[in-house]
Amino acid sequence: MDSNTRAALAGLPSMTSILASAQLSDVPHDVVKDAARSVLADVRTALLSGALDSAHVPDEQAILERVTRVVQAARARRLRAVINATGVVLHTNLGRAPLAAEVAQAVSEVAAGYANVELELSHGQRGGRLSGVEAPLQALTGADRAIAVNNNAAAVLLVLTALSRDREVVVSRGELVEIGGSFRVPDVVSAGGAKLVEVGTTNRTRAADFDRVVTDQTAVLLRVHPSNFRQVGFVHRPDRAALVAVARKHGVPLVEDLGSGLLGAAPVAGVGLEEEGVEAALAAGVDLVCFSGDKLLGGPQAGIIVGRADLVERCRRHPLYRALRLDKLGLVALEATLRMYVEGRGDHIPTRAMLMATPDALREQAVALAARIPGATVEADEGVTGGGALPGHGLAGWTVRLPDRPADALAKALRMGSPAVVARVADGAVRLDPRTVLPAERTALVAAVARARAVNDR
Numbered sequence: 406m407d408s409n410t411r412a413a414l415a416g417l418p419s420m421t422s423i424l425a426s427a428q429l430s431d432v433p434h435d436v437v438k439d440a441a442r443s444v445l446a447d448v449r450t451a452l453l454s455g456a457l458d459s460a461h462v463p464d465e466q467a468i469l470e471r472v473t474r475v476v477q478a479a480r481a482r483r484l485r486a487v488i489n490a491t492g493v494v495l496h497t498n499l500g501r502a503p504l505a506a507e508v509a510q511a512v513s514e515v516a517a518g519y520a521n522v523e524l525e526l527s528h529g530q531r532g533g534r535l536s537g538v539e540a541p542l543q544a545l546t547g548a549d550r551a552i553a554v555n556n557n558a559a560a561v562l563l564v565l566t567a568l569s570r571d572r573e574v575v576v577s578r579g580e581l582v583e584i585g586g587s588f589r590v591p592d593v594v595s596a597g598g599a600k601l602v603e604v605g606t607t608n609r610t611r612a613a614d615f616d617r618v619v620t621d622q623t624a625v626l627l628r629v630h631p632s633n634f635r636q637v638g639f640v641h642r643p644d645r646a647a648l649v650a651v652a653r654k655h656g657v658p659l660v661e662d663l664g665s666g667l668l669g670a671a672p673v674a675g676v677g678l679e680e681e682g683v684e685a686a687l688a689a690g691v692d693l694v695c696f697s698g699d700k701l702l703g704g705p706q707a708g709i710i711v712g713r714a715d716l717v718e719r720c721r722r723h724p725l726y727r728a729l730r731l732d733k734l735g736l737v738a739l740e741a742t743l744r745m746y747v748e749g750r751g752d753h754i755p756t757r758a759m760l761m762a763t764p765d766a767l768r769e770q771a772v773a774l775a776a777r778i779p780g781a782t783v784e785a786d787e788g789v790t791g792g793g794a795l796p797g798h799g800l801a802g803w804t805v806r807l808p809d810r811p812a813d814a815l816a817k818a819l820r821m822g823s824p825a826v827v828a829r830v831a832d833g834a835v836r837l838d839p840r841t842v843l844p845a846e847r848t849a850l851v852a853a854v855a856r857a858r859a860v861n862d863r
């Protein structure tokens with residue numbers, strides 16, 4: 406360490422003088438202390454690594470300002486409810502599926518008290534944590550067994566680790582997909598400790614390509630839903646039934662990562678959603694199926710694994726299961742959402758209702774909304790499923806168009822308002838899509854537009 410650096414380190418303000426600052430007098434002592442520690446450590450590390458020149462060391466006032474910023478950020482409320490006026494039903498940046506009101510109610514009851522998460526009330530002994538989600542999943546999909554973990558990425562990782570560690574996983578080159586947020590099929594296979602065996606080509610793969618590479622080292626044949634893109638032209642995806650036949654012939658399990666995972670009837674007609682049906686995949690003979698809880702299912706973030714009893718049991722017994730398991734809030738939300746399906750009320754799940762909204766109903770809502778917003782007009786427009794489901798398939802609907810300029814400034818004022826509103830900007834105009842606005846949010850949305858306009862006009 407040179408003498409300049411040593412002098413700069415010695416010259417940093419002391420904890421005592423930071424704590425004595427009037428600027429931070431309304432903040433609990435311990436909080437200021439730890440925030441100051443963090444800021445000082447940062448400056449010291451920068452000095453010692455050479456990233457910060459000793460001539461540019463912040464003085465006491467600058468350090469105090471940094472500490473204040475850390476404290477302010479710590480006190481700020483970042484995550485909050487947002488009105489989704491984008492028309493993107495499963496908007497990943499907006500937390501994907503909103504929960505049904507009765508599901509949110511069940512969550513809040515469990516959140517604010519104790520719950521029988523692992524206690525069987527009938528005999529007072531330890532009970533199965535998953536029994537409340539397993540039974541409805543069995544009833545809804547026909548699966549032998551079912552478990553749930555934190556999200557579908559975790560489900561796929563758990564399945565591959567439990568079934569194929571140190572052995573081979575066979576995947577079509579057309580299905581080595583990236584879902585986003587660093588979930589890439591080849592990386593998940595290697596993270597699970599397995600060796601990836603690619604078969605076929607980018608655009609065309611047949612079941613016979615799988616058949617040819619199976620050896621005594623093969624642990625799993627993996628089929629992955631190409632969730633967020635579509636291949637057209639000279640393409641061939643191996644037929645599910647043909648893959649089942651190959652798997653049976655060799656006595657190797659066929660695992661399918663369905664991505665969205667549809668329970669019950671397709672909410673959007675005529676778009677090949679049948680491919681995503683969990684029940685159909687199991688009925689066709691797929692041994693294990695993994696899917697998300699917060700995509701087409703419309704529940705909380707979760708990853709669900711259903712299928713053959715022995716394979717599900719291997720996943721449940723694997724040490725990784727404990728690390729990936731669902732927390733009690735996710736558990737109760739998933740249970741309550743699945744119960745809506747079992748009781749025949751699946752179409753009241755918000756995301757399903759949004760996907761099923763007809764253009765006529767949306768037009769009516771858009772007209773009613775526009776009538777409360779001066780200058781607004783309605784236009785035929787398309788919503789989007791989002792969440793990597795139904796790529797390239799627009800949902801016919803109507804939006805409310807706001808004439809205000811500049812549109813980006815109004816969109817920002819809407820985002821910064823309370824409640825925050827996220828809207829779509831297209832052709833230089835803000836558009837509000839009623840599809841994703843919950844009925845209880847409509848009045849708040851109208852008021853939010855008025856407030857955002859006032860900010861924008863200033």
Ligand SMILES: *Cc1c(COP(=O)(O)O)cnc(C)c1O
Nearest residue numbers: 556557558584632664665697793
């Ligand atoms: C979305 C998706 C995942 C990841 O699911 P999460 O629940 O977001 O973890 C994995 N595989 C496929 C095919 C998907 O579509």
